[in-house]
Amino acid sequence: xxxxxLLIVFCFIVLPAKVSALEPTEKLIFEKNSLYQYISVIxxxxxxxxxxxxxxxxxxxxGIYVNAPDKLLFEFTQMGFIxxxxxxxxxxxxxxVGLGAGAMPRYFNRHYPEANIDIAEIDPDMLAVAQKYFxxxxxxxxxxxxxxxxxxxxxxxxxxxxxxxxxxxNDYIPFHLTxxxxxxxxxxxxxxxxxxxxxxxxxxxxxxFDSMIMTYKKAFPxxxxxxxxxxxxxxxxxxxxxxxxxxxxxxxxxARIQSSKKVDIDLSGIAARFELSTDYEWERAKILTDDFAPxxxxxxxxxxxx
Amino acid sequence: xIKTVVFICGLVVMSFEILGSRVLAPNFGGSVFVWGSLISxxxxxxxxxxxLGGKFADIxxxxxxxxxxxxxxxxxxxxxxxxxxxxSDWIFTKDLxxxxxxxxxxxxxxxxxxxxxxxxxxxxxxxxxCSLHTSGKTIGTLYALSTFGSIIGTLLTSFYLITIAGVxxxxxxxxxxxxxxxxxxxxxxxxxxxxxx
Numbered sequence: 001x002x003x004x005x006l007l008i009v010f011c012f013i014v015l016p017a018k019v020s021a022l023e024p025t026e027k028l029i030f031e032k033n034s035l036y037q038y039i040s041v042i043x044x045x046x047x048x049x050x051x052x053x054x055x056x057x058x059x060x061x062x063g064i065y066v067n068a069p070d071k072l073l074f075e076f077t078q079m080g081f082i083x084x085x086x087x088x089x090x091x092x093x094x095x096x097v098g099l100g101a102g103a104m105p106r107y108f109n110r111h112y113p114e115a116n117i118d119i120a121e122i123d124p125d126m127l128a129v130a131q132k133y134f135x136x137x138x139x140x141x142x143x144x145x146x147x148x149x150x151x152x153x154x155x156x157x158x159x160x161x162x163x164x165x166x167x168x169x170n171d172y173i174p175f176h177l178t179x180x181x182x183x184x185x186x187x188x189x190x191x192x193x194x195x196x197x198x199x200x201x202x203x204x205x206x207x208x209f210d211s212m213i214m215t216y217k218k219a220f221p222x223x224x225x226x227x228x229x230x231x232x233x234x235x236x237x238x239x240x241x242x243x244x245x246x247x248x249x250x251x252x253x254x255a256r257i258q259s260s261k262k263v264d265i266d267l268s269g270i271a272a273r274f275e276l277s278t279d280y281e282w283e284r285a286k287i288l289t290d291d292f293a294p295x296x297x298x299x300x301x302x303x304x305x306x
Numbered sequence: 307x308i309k310t311v312v313f314i315c316g317l318v319v320m321s322f323e324i325l326g327s328r329v330l331a332p333n334f335g336g337s338v339f340v341w342g343s344l345i346s347x348x349x350x351x352x353x354x355x356x357x358l359g360g361k362f363a364d365i366x367x368x369x370x371x372x373x374x375x376x377x378x379x380x381x382x383x384x385x386x387x388x389x390x391x392x393x394s395d396w397i398f399t400k401d402l403x404x405x406x407x408x409x410x411x412x413x414x415x416x417x418x419x420x421x422x423x424x425x426x427x428x429x430x431x432x433x434x435x436c437s438l439h440t441s442g443k444t445i446g447t448l449y450a451l452s453t454f455g456s457i458i459g460t461l462l463t464s465f466y467l468i469t470i471a472g473v474x475x476x477x478x479x480x481x482x483x484x485x486x487x488x489x490x491x492x493x494x495x496x497x498x499x500x501x502x503x
Contacts, residue, residue, distance in 0.1 A: 147404070
């Protein structure tokens with residue numbers, strides 16, 4: 001009896017501490033259960049990096065270098081900017097769906113101060129965290145709208161040159177932001193020859209990745225893929241224009257942007273990872289629709305393509 | 307037999323509620339307001355159903371009437387894909403705000419089916435007590451079965467069914483399941499004669 005009680009007491013004391021423990025070099029500086037998620041801000045004191053996470057040890061939604069907050073910390077945020085090389089002009093109107101730590105819009109705003117930026121973010125606490133811990137400041141050109149991304153897109157009357165889809169909850173994209181119907185709505189908000197970029201995490205090739213490729217292919221004439229080296233991230237670039245782009249075009253455009261905008265990311269290096277979606281297409285993958293979109297389950301099932 | 311029907315109705319209620327979130331998301335998003343609307347409307351429907359079910363059960367209850375009420379719910383689900391998209395789209399265009407829009411959509415789409423399904427448990431309880439002369443234990447068993455059905459419906463839908471078929475196909479399937487399970491009830495001929503009341 002006493003043994004059992006001791007065991008239970010032991011479980012209560014030791015297990016929670018163990019489960020929630022951070023890496024030895026990490027310290028928790030903020031946590032909150034918001035309407036939508038558990039938000040924690042964690043700083044790695046040795047690496048000098050600060051992250052926002054939905055679970056203490058899992059994937060970060062975003063982050064910064066504490067001593068160089070204007071640099072882009074994560075590979076997927078750097079890679080996303082390659083999609084600017086698919087535009088024939090400088091973007092004037094830009095939409096981000098999903099805020100995270102706000103590193104991408106902040107970086108873009110600094111290098112393209114003349115562009116109008118709308119950001120759709122569902123969670124007001126995420127905005128507060130980005131402002132307090134990640135130096136996000138709204139300004140004349142950059143506004144955050146607290147609204148579900150799908151609703152913002154449906155209600156918006158504005159047309160955009162560049163749309164960035166990066167709305168995650170933990171490690172998955174809410175299903176209604178993955179479907180063919182949604183992509184068509186997004187496409188409807190693009191100007192002629194506008195560009196969409198999406199961050200897809202697929203640490204191992206899973207069925208969700210297969211379906212995303214086929215769904216994007218159904219909605220857009222051309223899809224290009226850039227694969228992460230340090231992470232399981234894939235960047236999808238979709239163009240609304242009819243003309244296909246080739247690697248040379250993108251590489252030279254990337255070099256041009258890199259020098260004229262003085263961006264401190266290796267855009268040319270990223271451009272060299274240019275791949276066509278055909279290398280990844282698996283014809284039998286199911287297209288995700290509002291009617292059928294088992295996002296969570298597909299993420300845990302291995303890809304059917306071999 | 308009649309207990310199986312109660313189990314199935316419990317199963318369909320929760321399965322339908324899980325799918326309801328998918329029905330609403332394209333037009334109303336995945337916000338906490340959508341979930342709040344959906345859950346409260348189902349609970350409102352069920353509580354109205356419990357009340358009405360008890361009331362109807364006092365007026366010559368029969369398995370035939372019970373079967374018709376379940377078939378009514380089944381027909382609503384069977385035809386759900388026909389009216390759900392136009393209704394959602396219409397409410398979306400009215401733009402009543404982030405709270406009122408999903409609440410109104412939930413009321414229109416989910417209230418009446420859940421009223422019908424709520425009627426089942428109390429009605430069946432009365433029917434079994436007065437025609438089969440079972441005891442108060444029946445009521446406990448029926449509520450347990452209904453809730454157990456709901457658990458199965460929730461898990462089955464969210465863990466499995468969503469991967470194998472579309473939302474509309476699943477809702478049609480639920481409608482068929484309700485109708486098929488209610489047909490034998492129609493011919494069962496259980497009723498409460500006056501002496502029993």
